[in-house]
Amino acid sequence: MSMHESYWMESAPPATTYPALAGDLDVDVLVVGGGIAGLATAWELTGAGRSVAVVEADRIAAGVTGYTTAKLSVLHTLIYARLRDSFGKDEARLYAQSQQQAVERVAEVTARLAVDCELERVPAFTYVTAPDGVEQIRAEAEAAAEAGLDASFVTGTGLPFPVAGAVRVDGQAQFHPRKYLLALADDLVRRGGRIFERTRAVGLDEGDPCTVTTEGGHTVTARQVVVATHYPVFDRALLFARLEVRRELVVAAPIAAGRDPGGTFITTELNTRSVRTAPYRDGQRLLIVTGEHFTPGGGEDVAERWDRLTAWTGEQFPGTEIAYRWATQDNTTTDRVPFIGRFHPGAKNVYVATGFGGWGMSSGVMAGQLLAATLTGTELPWAGLYDPRRLGLVREAGTALKLQAKVAGHFVGDRLRPTHVDSVDDIEAGSGGVVRVSGDRCAVYRDGAGRLHAVSARCTHLGCLVHFNDAEKAWECPCHGSRFGIDGEVVQGPAIKPLSRVELPD
Template identity: 60%
Template structure:
């Protein structure tokens, strides 16, 4: 068994602390031209673009800005996204692949330009990006991707010469990509946003949105209200979905490890492979130890709450073993996890929240490529709100129904239905509370109804309703991160019931193990 880091802390979070922004006060009422719900890369990017254009902007973040998915990402910034160009050209045509390349590479250059303009020290390094394979079986796919990416307008080539310390059979190489410290970049962007008159309110969870009138009304958990002419929902999974997008979005969780690596062994690029359930590799400066770089490895994608192949802890072990096998000099330093949203068609949704909306917009479904996707979402949504000319590639990301969505939507609905109905047919996950070991959790029937029960390391029991407060699916326990996760739409809750990640906005109801509740 590989020795893993004890805690679960993102390096980006640990290495970029800052003073918090205030929360909205109970009963407070504010007005702005635009309200942005969500303080990650997409939310802060669109807020900054709008503030630079002269709009008054209010950013409302349920936790801390740049601390959710963005604070737990890998930090790669690239227009090369696995084998996407072959897929897009085949499903939507070469022109769509060209638009995708133009928008994604444009986002890379736009972020670099903003960092230079504002003097942001975010450890931005321009490096090549690679999609590689170790198996001869997949070489033809990589060759086809190199051709498709080059035809789409990227400086792409096929190569077998890469900087990795292990042999590969083939790789796509795209020049002029980047890796950076996402949190340092976004915290500096937020400071400039405030300097331009923008408002940021943290620990402000928005529960309701009403865009039926001329203005948009947002109601926060504390009872405060925000009125705006327009609203952008950039909460990763849209928290005001109401079922409109749920059949077209799938959450995916992914594990991340970082390790200290001798600087002379830096592979000098960002690397992705579709093999072994996906692995990505890149590095970052590590100023705390001379002669070292920080190696960042991600992989082991899985649906939150899914039982699948072993526990989440076992998945960390597999990722660590892979890292040590290929980088023998590496020494693990941190581990954390991130969550992405994939759409049925594999393209983000950026535009009007739903066909009838005229003042609400959303950005979601970046599928693991949220750094470039979030930046281009800022550009596109700012153009929508300002009423300016939209870029040529705007239609590629329109959230409206798309041709070919139906089969994938049916598969997604079927998977959700299996989780929703199947879990209720099962009598219990364990037979009694006594079976729950310290540090673990399980679903157990108590007094005639199911409870989600967690036993702390000290032996204390915490019981909650197992029904996700989003749409009612039953949650499951993540043993590695001590969290309850919904397998239907990806909501995550702490062992005390608090919301860790949406689309849920309300906590799990607490239950008293001493009660004899009615049947559920």
């Protein structure tokens, strides 16, 4: 029987208990978001002597970071040939240098703080099994080597099935992200930093200094603000027009140590398959397989996707029994390079880190280094590459147009449908549907006892209509990825307000 929880959440120390903000506060830097990018940034800044506070809407290292696959790799599937062709050779080299430096930073900090976070140095592979994909793999290996990486084209890996070709990059890593970040948080507080959990930021005034207001009505005054909420919760930069959201599924199963393939592996085939292992109980390894990405709220049959991922795992690693399954969510920029830097062209004191494209471990740590340097007056060589104010019309045009067409399709098309179900009576126990009630569209869930839970179907971010994810029991917005619980509470941004409750007529 599989556990519907992330292994990282289940196996790390007990839940954190940092206090909620109970009054107004004045600091040098306020970091909004307690995931890997936010905590890495705050930790680097406390080391530079800044007074820093972190506000997190829920618990630190328990959002996207708590549900990652935790690969620390500079080999981001197929990135280097694209970077070389669209940005240039120098930019591809800067990308490689910045990401590898982040991998080494984790190793350095782990040793310095004596963190038991199961850090292992392993090679990383991007592979294909179909012969017609070999040319692309060869091109990626050449581009990665040209970018300065220890990259090579190989035809053999430790996987228990043959591959037609793979890019191999040595010197990469994998680790337990929560154990690492909880140790980072402890050290941050020891240095004088402050962490406030269950403190949702809902307003931002970009003055000098800036002020951030919280859901509890308190105000934080800060000379500088970093928005590190995975998907930015403030929309003034209009980054939502340049960010594409996707959700991926994860299954994990114990295997004998002798069956460990010895690395991290990914392919774009079969709607993505990613493989790694982690130390597990009784000398075993935990096989972690990720894939089947989809748009949140896009009407996908998520349970069917989980079945496909589970079946593939059993076929490639016979005899495995799934012990955990969870899902993760990622944002990708329209030119495939993260946004890290000043929030928008007019921003003087507000910075952002987002768009990690499924590689949030290395990019989050790198964002901490980059933002800390920028905020303390140093410019790293790759600052321009990641600057959110860049505008590559040729690079982004096609992807951006497709993204906005999809969003417009949901925004307009979903309203033209009469309803998603005809009547509340059509909603079965354990399921949900959007139904028109007294002229308004409502999102209605029927629990196992038959009780109805009704909320507005209009996402509080920009007003798209939510859809129900039966497998995860959540309302999801197909436009920008906001997710809500069955009673409307915010599970994942960019929305910051819950769906309003609706009283159903008798």
